[in-house]
Amino acid sequence: MGAENSQGNAGCAISVSRVSKYYEMYKKPAHRLFQMVCRGKKQFFEPFWALRDISFELGKGECLGIIGRNGAGKSTLLQIISGTLAPSSGTISINGRVAALLELGSGFNPEFTGRENVLLNAAILGLGQKEIDERFDSIAAFADIGDFIDQPVKNYSSGMTLRLAFSVIAHVDADIMIIDEALAVGDAFFTQKCMRFMRKFMDEHTVIFVSHDISAVNSLCNRVILLEHGRVKQDGDPKDVTETYMKDMYEEKQGASAQPREEPKQEQVDLEAFEYRDMRADLINAGKYRNDIEVFAFNEESASFGKKGITITNAFLLDGQGRPVNWIVGGERVILEARLEARQDICGPIVGFLLRNRYGQHLFGDNTYITYRDRPLIVRKGQRLTARFSFTMPILEKGDYSISIAVAEGTQAENIQHDWKHEALMLQSVASSCQTGMMGIPMRNISLSIDK
Secondary structure, eight states, X not given: OOEEEOOOOTTEEEEEEEEEEEEEEOSSHHHHHHHHHHTTXXXXXXXXXXXXXXXXXXXXXXXXXXXXXXXXXHHHHHHHHHTSSOOXXXXXXXXXXXXXXXXXXXXXXXTSBHHHHHHHHHHHTTOOHHHHHHHHHHHHHHHTOGGGGGSBGGGOOHHHHHHHHHHHHTTSOOSEEEEESGGGGSOHHHXXXXXXXXXXXXXXXXXXXXXXXXXXXXXXXSEEEEEETTEEEEEEOHHHHHHHHHHHHHHHHHOSOOOOOOOOOOOOOOGGGSOOOOGGGGOSSOOTTSOEEEEOOOOTTSOEEXXXXXXXEEEEEEOTTSOBOSEEETTSEEEEEEEEEEXXXXXXXXXXXXXXXXXXXXXXXXXXXXXXXXXXXXXXXXXXXXXXEEEEOOEEOSEEEEEEEEEEEEOSSSEXXXXXEEEEEEEEEOOOOOOSSXXXXXXXXXXXXXXX
């Protein structure tokens, strides 16, 4: 059973039902011949299951991200959806025209020129000769490879191949666009150009996007599927699914996270014992554009992973005088303080943080490694540490934000993750002067004058 075009539910672009795919693995070349002769009466191969029982539906206007480690089955699934590979079992219904950018340069004849490959691929994707002629100039302009359009594709760099391939699928009136990792080879300017196109495309059409770039997945997708060993491990909100993926990646390198141990509660800092101070009261020029940001108390129960040889016990945001606050103002100096406790001897702890928006995109962060690179601390079991980061708080758009805090042991390149706390602190920006971008920075001076 395989893929089929279906008019079905007008609101459903893709329906994948119990799709599986296996490959026949033979120990000896002769076994292939035996298998052909026996015509299935006896099995001479071991099945390797690339996909097992995959099911989901994707509506029009959605962008589905598919993530997972190498070998998880991502590319196999995309090939089946795009029709270049048949499933071993299950069905796929497609409502509309599919344009896929899978393996970079697939479908291009390296001996043909860029122009010839454009004509060939556009025809394969369903355009008539008149439509191709009408759109060729737009395709060439979008690709922006100049005179190389009349050179053989075998002379192209990977970036030029990407430009031409993406330009073709962007001009064929597709209803569904499938993108697999290819954007990773593009330069920053063209990658952003592709992202802008896909966001506009998603207003009415459907995108399936595969990437190891978690920030790009969180930014673009409104739903993510995590594949593991050919099966769906998690399907849901991009932020939740990518956090699971990050946890899995760390645990693949250093082993499973330690389970929380039942130990007597250590003395915690009582937030109520501090006299909270509203930093807004100090501002003379109060107004509706002031970036007021509410700070919620440290979440001891927030999702976390790691070996737990050293753990994060508390965290605060402090004002410039070192006092914990429950309101801060964008553009003012703040201090992020994290408190930790060692459960074993630790050599060279690294404490860091990430500020993320509600989509899980990383806005900024830092860690202690460079500062203490030449004089790493030795922490004994039972000792407590305090990490402080002093910085000017950017001006945040209205919305919800989180600060993840982590502690590792080792170096920037090689380390053991001991405690990574997602959403250790939650923030809510209730008013803002941020006019563009995801965040703003205080301006030292802005001027406008007429030149003489």
